[in-house]
Amino acid sequence: MDFDLSQEQLMIQKMIRDFAEQEVAPGADERDRTGEFPRDIFNKLAELGLMGLPFPEEYGGGEGDTVSFAIVVEELSRVCGSTGITYSAHISLGGAPINMFGTDEQKRQYLTPVCTGEYLGAxxxxxxxxxxxxxxxxxxxxxxxxxxxxxxxxxxxxxxxxxxxxxxxxxxxxxxxxxxxxxxxxxxxxxxxxxxxxxxxxxxxxxxxxxxxxxxxxxxxxxxxxxxxNGFKQFLATLDGGRIGIAAMAVGIAQGAYEKALQYARERKQFGQSLSSFQAIQFKLADMAMHIELARNLTYKAAWLKDQGRKFGKEAAMAKLYASEMCMRTCDQAVQIHGGYGYMKEYQVERFLRDAKLLEIGEGTSEVQRLVIARSIGC
Ligand SMILES: Cc1cc2nc3c(=O)[nH]c(=O)nc-3n(C[C@H](O)[C@H](O)[C@H](O)COP(=O)(O)OP(=O)(O)OC[C@H]3O[C@@H](n4cnc5c(N)ncnc54)[C@H](O)[C@@H]3O)c2cc1C
Missing domain, CATH: 2.40.110.10 (Butyryl-CoA Dehydrogenase, subunit A, domain 2)
Incomplete structure (x- = not known):
């Protein structure tokens, strides 16, 4: 068993983390306020060759694996959920069904412009x-x-x-x-x-x-x-893959909220001590770190199974369900650790909490994920 990312996956992780911090994070609060769609960010992601990351080279894709796709969604979502969902939907809902079910001619005509980032997938x-x-x-x-x-x-x-x-x-x-x-x-x-x-x-x-x-x-x-x-079967297969994207978004948003809470807990002083010296706060942060790690492992495992060409529907549903519910709890606790400041936009964690809620709804609600899992365990 090998839990290490490959050299290529590590390279993509570093590249997208730097990109997210330099290009995506700075305008995230402003875009949350105005609702302006960041077209320029996706033009830049196209220049980095990421808009067609998991698709075949012959259609302009990057021949990357699903683990790398999950890493990109996670890192974008760590700073901006809106950018994360746009990218995730572009690949897993826009490009994937054409890649999976299209003819060669359809892929040339409709997958190539998705891969080059000429337009977004939906x-x-x-x-x-x-x-x-x-x-x-x-x-x-x-x-x-x-x-x-x-x-x-x-x-x-x-x-x-x-x-x-x-x-x-x-x-x-x-x-x-x-x-x-x-x-x-x-x-x-x-x-x-x-x-x-x-x-x-x-x-x-x-x-x-x-x-x-x-x-x-x-x-x-x-x-x-x-x-x-075959449309019904096709969209069920599409959603199986899409759930890995939503799970990765959840891991990323939770990671972002957790990092902000940890930093705040170290800096904020009450009763003459930093918040992070109170055991009640330490336990919240320890739980956050543990649950994020669990969700990440589930998500990467589902992605890995998909990359091996093995069945991954149950694992993708488990990853999506666990990660999205974990993300809501983590963001809620991140606001709690910030106290009154957490309720203010300036500290960003309230944005993470609002963005997180969609993850329990989109691409199959939590209730639907439980139905999928129940079916797959023979209920
Ligand atoms: C921001 C956003 C982006 C989206 N993007 C896309 C997209 O790109 N493409 C797309 O096609 N869709 C998209 N969706 C739609 C999304 O997938 C649906 O909202 C979701 O599947 C739930 O459907 P619904 O809203 O009709 O809720 P409903 O199906 O009406 O469900 C309402 C409630 O009833 C529960 N429920 C329903 N049936 C059962 C059952 N059998 N057992 C137990 N509980 C049940 C649900 O879990 C939920 O809690 C998006 C939604 C949002 C909010």
Missing amino acids: FGLTEPNAGSDAGGTQTTAVLDGNEWVINGSKIFITNASFAKNMALTAVTDKSKGTSGISAFIVPTDAPGFTVLANYQKMGLHASNTTELIIDNVRIPKENLLGKEG
């Missing part, structure tokens, strides 16, 4: 009446000659304002239930396709969360992604 699954129950998709696609005609709507979709093309799911044969759902690649500037970015969110203010209105949108027949009727 994936439209959730609808007003189909969230946890994504099999309840109501968006439809009907073949009319050589074109699919798509009608419906999607909600809470990450990155769509910055995606030129994106994958989404629609029902092609209602009589077949979940085997009648298919996936399509749709240009976001097609007539009838509207992207709205009007949500007022609790956190992750600088990430782009959108609503899609799809009104008689016509796309060529060949924009079907994978086989007709």
Whole structure:
């Protein structure tokens, strides 16, 4: 058994940590206030060759492994959750389904610009009446000659304002239930396709969360992604990988909050001593450090299994569930250690707490992760 990162993984970790501290951290509070999307950061990540990190070189990718992807998400999220989720969704929801299910021609056309960072990747699954129950998709696609005609709507979709093309799911044969759902690649500037970015969110203010209105949108027949009727299976596979990204975000946000709490506890004096000399505070920090380490191990293990080509769905669900709930507790305790100052924006930990909550909801809620795990242990 080897718990060491490889030389390449260590190199990526150092590069992205430096980048996050120098380029991402400085504007994070301001972006949280204004909600401005940091397009320039993603242009720079493209220059570093990270926008297509785990995808094949022939499509402009970096041929990196999933552990490296998790490290990049973790380090970005350690300073800015919004940047972390944008990157994670770009790779694991935007690029991954095209890489897994696209034809060579589709990959050339749609994966390459995602890898080069020309535009961001996005994936439209959730609808007003189909969230946890994504099999309840109501968006439809009907073949009319050589074109699919798509009608419906999607909600809470990450990155769509910055995606030129994106994958989404629609029902092609209602009589077949979940085997009648298919996936399509749709240009976001097609007539009838509207992207709205009007949500007022609790956190992750600088990430782009959108609503899609799809009104008689016509796309060529060949924009079907994978086989007709396989859309449900495809998005389940996509979400398995995506959960590693959310788990890595949770590890990163928790690490960032913990580091701030530790530093504050060392500096702040009450009763003539630093907070870190009180056992009550020491125990909080010790628990944080231990739980972050556990979550990181689970996350890297799920990523490693995926890299070995082995089954990783159960481990990814466990990592996502444990890491996201751990992250909420850690951020809550980081605010507590800061006392009243923790409630103020200046000390940043309240931003970490607000950003963390999404991790228990997105890509399958905690309740859904427990269902996935229960199923995989034979319940
Ligand atoms: C910021 C943000 C970004 C997102 N990005 C994307 C994206 O890029 N693409 C995309 O497709 N979606 C995206 N989503 C959607 C997200 O995946 C869904 O919000 C999530 O899956 C939950 O669905 P829902 O909101 O409809 O909640 P619901 O399914 O209505 O759930 C409400 C509550 O009921 C519980 N519940 C539901 N069913 C069960 C059950 N069977 N047993 C027990 N409890 C249950 C849930 O756990 C939850 O607590 C995003 C959401 C947010 C907030």
